[in-house]
Amino acid sequence: MTATSSDTAATTQAEVSAEIAALSRAYDDAGTTEERVRLDYPPYRSSILRHPTKDPHHADPEGIELWSPAFGHTDVDPLEADLTIQHAGEPVGERMVVTGRVLDGDGRPVRHQLVEVWQANAGGRYLHKRDQHPAAIDPNFTGVGRCLTDGDGVYRFTTIKPGPYPWKNHRNAWRPAHIHFSVFGSDFTQRLVTQMYFPGDPLFALDPIYQAIVDPRARERLVASYDHDVTQPEWSTGYRWDIVLTGAHRTPMEDA
Amino acid sequence: MSTPTPGQTVGPFFGYALPYDGDSELVPPGSPGAVRLSGLVLDGAGQPVPDALLELWQPDADGVVSRETGSLRRDGFTFTGWGRAATDHAGRYSFTTVAPGPTASGAAPFFALTIFARGLLDKLHTRAYLPDPGADRLLESVPAERRDTLVARPDRHGFVFDVRLQGEGETVFLRHARD
Numbered sequence: 129m130t131a132t133s134s135d136t137a138a139t140t141q142a143e144v145s146a147e148i149a150a151l152s153r154a155y156d157d158a159g160t161t162e163e164r165v166r167l168d169y170p171p172y173r174s175s176i177l178r179h180p181t182k183d184p185h186h187a188d189p190e191g192i193e194l195w196s197p198a199f200g201h202t203d204v205d206p207l208e209a210d211l212t213i214q215h216a217g218e219p220v221g222e223r224m225v226v227t228g229r230v231l232d233g234d235g236r237p238v239r240h241q242l243v244e245v246w247q248a249n250a251g252g253r254y255l256h257k258r259d260q261h262p263a264a265i266d267p268n269f270t271g272v273g274r275c276l277t278d279g280d281g282v283y284r285f286t287t288i289k290p291g292p293y294p295w296k297n298h299r300n301a302w303r304p305a306h307i308h309f310s311v312f313g314s315d316f317t318q319r320l321v322t323q324m325y326f327p328g329d330p331l332f333a334l335d336p337i338y339q340a341i342v343d344p345r346a347r348e349r350l351v352a353s354y355d356h357d358v359t360q361p362e363w364s365t366g367y368r369w370d371i372v373l374t375g376a377h378r379t380p381m382e383d384a
Numbered sequence: 385m386s387t388p389t390p391g392q393t394v395g396p397f398f399g400y401a402l403p404y405d406g407d408s409e410l411v412p413p414g415s416p417g418a419v420r421l422s423g424l425v426l427d428g429a430g431q432p433v434p435d436a437l438l439e440l441w442q443p444d445a446d447g448v449v450s451r452e453t454g455s456l457r458r459d460g461f462t463f464t465g466w467g468r469a470a471t472d473h474a475g476r477y478s479f480t481t482v483a484p485g486p487t488a489s490g491a492a493p494f495f496a497l498t499i500f501a502r503g504l505l506d507k508l509h510t511r512a513y514l515p516d517p518g519a520d521r522l523l524e525s526v527p528a529e530r531r532d533t534l535v536a537r538p539d540r541h542g543f544v545f546d547v548r549l550q551g552e553g554e555t556v557f558l559r560h561a562r563d
């Protein structure tokens with residue numbers, strides 16, 4: 129079935145894959161290490177007009193930038209960490225727990241801080257008005273959750289394993305299954321929005337968003353591990369994924 | 385030092401997840417001292433970006449950094465210093481807040497802003513200084529012809545600060561020393 133009609137629909141996956149391969153070869157040949165995602169990554173078509181062309185300006189954080197907003201139990205109900213209990217019935221799909229720690233660049237836990245997630249349902253459909261994918265909406269799944277990390281920096285969500293979904297970057301473009309994560313650190317410079325993926329996804333090689341992290345080992349930091357110790361008998365599978373932020377600028381002594 | 389987890393785009397579908405009631409109202413509209421901080425997010429062709437999200441983090445009018453919780457469920461009285469605003473169909477964002485004070489004596493006050501968007505693979509950080517900021521170490525380190533991109537301009541309700549992601553008048557984005 130042919131469902132796409134945008135102006136990028138003429139580009140094939142083979143053409144996009146060739147662009148990805150060329151950028152990957154150029155990275156290997158350069159012999160440098162890039163830990164971050166590239167902002168300028170033309171195989172992801174929407175990035176072409178939306179990436180800054182100038183290098184970021186180095187700044188020493190000052191004042192407000194040395195702190196993060198504080199979130200607490202007035203902000204987040206503990207039930208918001210379970211995305212499977214937001215409606216009258218059980219959502220369709222593989223119930224799973226995803227848990228891990230939020231650490232700063234020095235390996236210290238980020239304590240009592242906000243983690244937000246959003247995701248497609250088991251069929252790859254978001255409950256967003258602009259999602260046109262003709263897969264079923266699940267009346268028992270919204271796909272939005274929040275929690276606060278505990279005193280060891282641990283977050284934990286119960287949810288449904290999201291499905292892969294088509295998008296219109298090029299003809300027959302599909303995103304690997306992922307959960308969007310939004311994380312705060314102890315200072316504002318550590319703010320992170322990213323995506324968590326699942327091990328062995330056959331769409332990894334084809335996806336220009338995932339491949340925009342050109343270093344293979346850096347990309348793998350976005351892939352959760354299946355963890356049978358997180359899996360619960362007769363209830364849910366389990367995945368573990370730790371999130372490492374950049375270094376904090378305030379020393380721990382300054383934290384009350 | 386551990387290696388940081390890379391960022392990824394906020395994507396097209398954050399709109400039902402990250403915005404929330406009262407997200408952009410750090411103070412109630414019309415309260416004493418309330419100002420508007422608003423502007424456009426524009427792409428490299430000068431077109432508005434209707435699927436961007438900005439986060440604002442700032443001290444209060446006296447320059448005090450709030451440690452108060454409650455940004456997600458505002459009580460109408462507590463200043464938490466943080467808010468979030470998605471752009472509308474015309475690429476416009478708007479916050480209701482107060483003008484930030486200096487966090488140290490002689491420091492030029494600024495709003496700290498973070499920008500996310502579909503098509504933008506990682507967050508961007510910038511500062512919006514109040515008009516006529518005076519002497520400031522960061523501003524002086526920026527080439528003179530680009531300094532204006534970091535300074536808000538006044539309007540009748542407060543301040544205007546446009547974000548140009550690319551091209552002519554590209555906003556100065558910041559990378560902090562330990563990133």
Ligand SMILES: [Fe+2]
Binds near residue numbers: 248306395
């Ligand atoms: Fe997504």
